[in-house]
Amino acid sequence: MNDGQRGIKIAPLLLSLPLMALVYVDYRMSSADVEGFRPAVGTVVQNIETRCQNIGGRSRPCWVPVVEYVAPDGRRVRNESSVARRPKLLIGSQVEVLVNPRQPDVIKLGGASGHWFRFTVVSAVAMAFALVAILYSLFGHKLEKL
DSSP, X not given: OOHHHHHHHHHHHHHHHXXXXXXXXXHHHHHHHTTTOEEEEEEEEEEEEEEEEXXXXXXXXXXXXXXXXXXXXXXXXXXXXXXXXXXXXXXXXXEEEEEETTEXXXXXXXXXXXXXXXXXXXXXXXXXXXXXXXXXXXXXXXHHTO
């Protein structure tokens, strides 16, 4: 194997580095966005139907959950999530919410399908690309023999 072929084999691995950096930057931005928020448990009391665009630009139905929770000051607060989702959450289901103690009416749904959804997707794509790049770098020479 000459140096040119070796360079081609590590190119995908090098290309995965910016994706991994993107994961780190996205994590820092997502963390800063909820800095000081406190976790709480809320109950889904309603789903408001809206329209969401998919990747192809077509509109489809999605739902904004309305969550009721107990604010840090002890009062019951009902608020819409900042994230529309599909499928809709079941009425009465318990969800993790992140509550801004300075503005208890401001919440974000917690978990991988709430506030952390974008980070979860970016991480999964970056990890998959890095895994493929590593496997290609290690075993790509065997594919050339086929």
